Amino acid sequence: MTTIFDVITVGLFAASIRLATPITYASLGGIFSERVGIINIGLEGMMLSSAFCSVAISYFSNNPWLGLLGALLVGLLLGYLHAILTIKFSTNQIVSGVGINLFAIGFTAYMSQIIWGSRGASESVNGLGVISIPLLKDVPILGKIIGTHSPLVYLMFIVTAVSYIILFRMPIGLRIRAVGEHPAAADSAGIDVIRVKYLGVIISGMLAGLGGAFLSIGHVNLFVLGMTGGRGFIAMAAMIFGKWKPLRVFGASLLFGFADALQIRLQSLGILPPQIILMIPYIITIAVLAGFVGRATPPSDYKPYEKE
């Protein structure tokens, strides 16, 4: 008889790390935006657009690395769009994010029909492939779990650490946090509040772009309609669960990645309904926000900043 313990394998943990990767990138992106006082619920759309563009560029150029660059660029542009709308034109942050999400769904579905003549999925393209870490891959168990992955998985570890260092160990991080927590005080301390806000939201978009690129050219090597599947929102959940701190958020992303991997395994075994597991990240987030599982206080009141 199959029990729940039979699915706990080395492969499950390796899959958890893969599935945690896009969530980690997007949730780190969420941190940078919210830390400067702007909610980015457009993460989902930014990921989706980047996933699409990296495949499209790889398709035309046969070079997945150009695709990766394209994903970063799309993330940058959409981040900039969100920034300019919310900061310069005082569009409501939620509405702008929803608009970007809907735009991404429409744009990617439309363009994939123009390019590949198919709404469901693109053709297969050259992906980034996987790399093995020489010594690590020979370590028993651990080597099987993290020894061989997409380069974007390894980059995730670096980006997480760098995000932590930037936000909590460098002067620029102090500025970013000050702009979110108390823009008026930051302003009187001589910080260019508007510029830091732009910076935060643009970084947010680029990180979401990396998450999107991983989904497409880092994982399945094609674009599938709606392939982000709500991961941008899961990323927001991870961001809140991790209390807007990169290392904790990484932990939360790993947990949600694990839940996702488990859900996929259980689907084939029919032990526990996958839908129940899919609900977990959302319920955890609600519990965290409500203070049932440790209090989560947002790093900003997210009000638009008007210079006096």
Next chain:
Amino acid sequence: MTQSLKETLQLIPVFSVFIGSIIDNVKKIWAQLLSIVLAFLTGAIILLVTGYSPIDAYSALLVGSFGNITSIGLTFSKATPIIFTALAFLFAYKSGLFNIGAEGQLIVGGFAAALVGISFPDLPSVIHVPFALLAATLVGGLWGLIPAVLKVWLGAHEVITTMMLSYVASHFTSYLVTYPFKAPGWVPQTLPISSSAELPRLLPSLQVSVSLFLSFLLIVITWYVFQKTSFGYEIRAIGLNSSTAENAGINVKRGMIFALVISGAMAGLGGAGEILGVHRRFIDGFSPGYGWDGLAVALVGGLHPVGVLFAAILFGALRSGGIVMTRVVGVPLDIIFLLQALVILFVATPKLVRYIVTRGNTK
């Protein structure tokens, strides 16, 4: 005959008030229309660049949405659930709360309606239909009560909780129709509701059901509540400035809870309309994002109940006309979602629209 004439005459004052409120908002309406035009112009550029004639595409869109009685019926059928979710968004918004979880409230409401529709096959229609609608209203309201309570007493941001609850609703109902309530067969759906619970359709061949009139009624009620009742006034006061409202002796917490519960109930009712009137059973994933459409339509409608009606018809027309546009001109259907997104972004950014227009003038 005289009876129906009398009823018609009674409608005239209501109608003239509607017209009056339109005239009051002329300036706002121009701004909304301009945004819509800009969105369609941007869409035209995208069409041109990708090798389609915008004129052909847009005229097919128009014919497909208003060309004959069937297409008009389809337009209104697509507009109906969006009116409910837009009013839901609007009601919460007036109290200063962002309910972006109408999708989930619509889904759980639809499920509740389906459950009642299946469970009591012996009830007469006059009881069964209201019973199913009531169940949807209550369950939708409950789905709004959760974020309300979390917000008011525990300070949890309603944007996140309503959104997360949407996903919970969608996964949970998906579980329910895949396991305990699944009808035999491959599709995750319930058994059909009994015919006594069906909302009648306006014409046998059309999908549009009396749920449309229910949505009209809700528009009038919403308008009345905000214009003519002290409750509506209190809600608006809370939305404008909750601390001032508090000082003025308004119970802010109670007002917010009521607003979100009513908001959820409206979305739930919209879900019931879809299940009882269109699908006649609960199908997993029956809503193609009506909740998000509602947010958009509320904004495009200028956050006014009457504006919501016209904006919902526009969005319904895009959904119904899009099908014809794809068939006749061959443009991928998804251009309409692009158009919707553009409409939202332009409408939400009046400063940008003004910027574009004045730049055009100075050149």
